Amino acid sequence: MTEPSLSQQEFIERERYHRNKVRICRIMLLVLLLALWELCASLHMIDAFIFSSPRRIGSCFIKMAADGSIFLHVGVTLWETLVSFFLVVTVGVAAAVALWASRSLSEILEPYLVMLNSLPKSALAPLLIVWLGNNMRTIIVAAVSVAVFGSILTLHTGFMQTDPDKIRLIQSLGGTKKDILLKVLIPSSVPLIISNMKVNVGLCLVGVIIGEFLSAKAGLGYLIIYASQVFTCEYPLTGKTMD
Amino acid sequence: MKSKLEVEHLCYSYHTLEGETKALSDISFDVRDGEFYAIVGPSGCGKSTLLSLLCGLIEPEEGKIRIDGVERRDSHAAIGYMLQRDHLFEWRTIFNNVTLGLEIQKRLDEKAKEELRAMLKTYGLSQFQESKPAQLSGGMRQRAALIRTLALKPDILLLDEPFSALDYQTRLEVCDDISTIIRTQKKTALLITHDLSEAISVADRILILSSRPARVKHVLEIHFDKEYDRPLSRRNAPEFSAYFNELWKELKTHD
Numbered sequence: 001m002t003e004p005s006l007s008q009q010e011f012i013e014r015e016r017y018h019r020n021k022v023r024i025c026r027i028m029l030l031v032l033l034l035a036l037w038e039l040c041a042s043l044h045m046i047d048a049f050i051f052s053s054p055r056r057i058g059s060c061f062i063k064m065a066a067d068g069s070i071f072l073h074v075g076v077t078l079w080e081t082l083v084s085f086f087l088v089v090t091v092g093v094a095a096a097v098a099l100w101a102s103r104s105l106s107e108i109l110e111p112y113l114v115m116l117n118s119l120p121k122s123a124l125a126p127l128l129i130v131w132l133g134n135n136m137r138t139i140i141v142a143a144v145s146v147a148v149f150g151s152i153l154t155l156h157t158g159f160m161q162t163d164p165d166k167i168r169l170i171q172s173l174g175g176t177k178k179d180i181l182l183k184v185l186i187p188s189s190v191p192l193i194i195s196n197m198k199v200n201v202g203l204c205l206v207g208v209i210i211g212e213f214l215s216a217k218a219g220l221g222y223l224i225i226y227a228s229q230v231f232t233c234e235y236p237l238t239g240k241t242m243d
Numbered sequence: 244m245k246s247k248l249e250v251e252h253l254c255y256s257y258h259t260l261e262g263e264t265k266a267l268s269d270i271s272f273d274v275r276d277g278e279f280y281a282i283v284g285p286s287g288c289g290k291s292t293l294l295s296l297l298c299g300l301i302e303p304e305e306g307k308i309r310i311d312g313v314e315r316r317d318s319h320a321a322i323g324y325m326l327q328r329d330h331l332f333e334w335r336t337i338f339n340n341v342t343l344g345l346e347i348q349k350r351l352d353e354k355a356k357e358e359l360r361a362m363l364k365t366y367g368l369s370q371f372q373e374s375k376p377a378q379l380s381g382g383m384r385q386r387a388a389l390i391r392t393l394a395l396k397p398d399i400l401l402l403d404e405p406f407s408a409l410d411y412q413t414r415l416e417v418c419d420d421i422s423t424i425i426r427t428q429k430k431t432a433l434l435i436t437h438d439l440s441e442a443i444s445v446a447d448r449i450l451i452l453s454s455r456p457a458r459v460k461h462v463l464e465i466h467f468d469k470e471y472d473r474p475l476s477r478r479n480a481p482e483f484s485a486y487f488n489e490l491w492k493e494l495k496t497h498d
């Protein structure tokens with residue numbers, strides 16, 4: 001490797017300066033907001049009993065960390081989220097590929113998917129408990145149902161927009177539908193799949209929390225419900241911070 | 244010289260719910276072995292449709308296509324198709340792009356890879372083997388696309404306006420480059436183009452199509468002296484403008 005030129009070094013220097021600036025400002029903004037909150041609480045501008053304060057949340061967290069209970073709740077929620085996320089991604093990609101491969105199938109199922117996607121899943125959660133029982137399976141099914149239909153629709157729409165000329169290219173090289181899938185469709189959809197995954201993590205977490213609200217013995221959602229019943233706002237806010 | 248490709252009474256229509264679009268009606272022509280055959284015609288007349296039929300992407304409604312005297316469907320001749328844009332895959336390196344065809348046909352072995360490396364070297368792309376397509380200029384991308392097509396050792400090359408995405412100067416150079424490559428490899432080639440001077444500068448014969456539905460209007464034979472064998476030098480030949488006027492007149496006449 002030759003020494004990078006002066007202008008390249010300057011460019012890297014500027015870029016590094018910019019990144020540092022962004023990082024520092026981000027942290028400062030957080031500190032500022034927390035300080036403001038704490039200040040308002042201690043000056044009684046807001047009711048610390050209802051709004052809590054960073055200090056109270058901190059001590060509550062330390063207390064729960066000391067008896068280990070917070071880690072149990074976080075761990076349970078994290079595990080449920082990961083499992084449902086994994087299910088959503090595999091089912092989503094597989095179903096979208098199947099819909100792409102068969103025009104009839106996609107046209108038959110489309111109205112059902114749109115309907116299932118627009119259904120308020122949180123309203124379904126109580127039904128799920130009745131069907132599946134009060135256990136972790138219910139929570140995971142609830143989380144999957146929140147994210148999976150939207151995921152299928154988004155991926156399928158993306159798949160259908162694959163450049164037809166790229167498909168012709170594969171065909172002219174003697175490729176089959178499988179080659180189109182593996183060599184064009186999947187690779188060209190990687191950015192779409194990744195951005196869809198980012199959305200899904202969030203949705204799965206929402207789904208898991210909803211599920212835990214209704215049927216759980218542990219997890220952050222359980223913690224939030226428990227706390228709101230005993231009216232200690234530190235609990236749910238600590239839970240939320242952990243998210 | 245014997246015919247490489249014979250097309251007889253070819254007809255094709257597109258069907259949609261809105262109606263039928265007749266694209267080709269009764270097209271017949273033949274291409275000799277090793278010939279560089281250009282096809283010109285008004286926009287939307289059915290030129291790309293014709294190439295899709297020759298390549299087997301769609302089946303003719305009527306008429307026959309024969310390669311070396313054998314029906315296209317039964318023929319084992321390899322046909323290379325180069326589309327209007329290069330369609331290099333951005334997620335693959337240049338080397339992995341040119342191996343695409345062999346990979347699909349499961350013929351990619353060490354020997355083929357060696358040959359491709361040599362080809363990349365001959366056409367001045369060897370230091371870009373591991374680059375992504377975005378790092379190449381338009382002309383280099385087009386050359387990479389040609390190598391991807393040539394990698395399957397096609398007997399017939401179909402080129403659908405391969406230079407139209409390039410700016411004028413690059414276009415002249417790449418056209419010169421690519422047609423020289425095709426000529427030295429003694430391939431039979433069909434080139435679709437909008438550019439009449441391009442057609443005259445590369446072709447042995449030019450097929451002139453009418454507007455949609457396409458019919459054969461005329462086939463123009465092009466002869467240049469030996470000294471004008473490259474496309475760029477052809478443009479300076481005295482006969483060039485005479486050919487251009489003839490071609491222009493043929494395209495203009497409505498009958």
Ligand SMILES: Nc1ncnc2c1ncn2[C@@H]1O[C@H](COP(=O)(O)OP(=O)(O)OP(=O)(O)O)[C@@H](O)[C@H]1O
Nearest residue numbers: 257259264266285286287288289290291292293455
């Ligand atoms: N998939 C399709 N479905 C319906 N009609 C089509 C389809 N593809 C092409 N056509 C129609 O067939 C006609 C011929 O199309 P084609 O692409 O072969 O023209 P072309 O000569 O290659 O045009 P250009 O010079 O603009 O590339 C056009 O009028 C077009 O509208």
Ligand SMILES: [Mg+2]
Nearest residue numbers: 290291292403
């Ligand atoms: Mg065309």
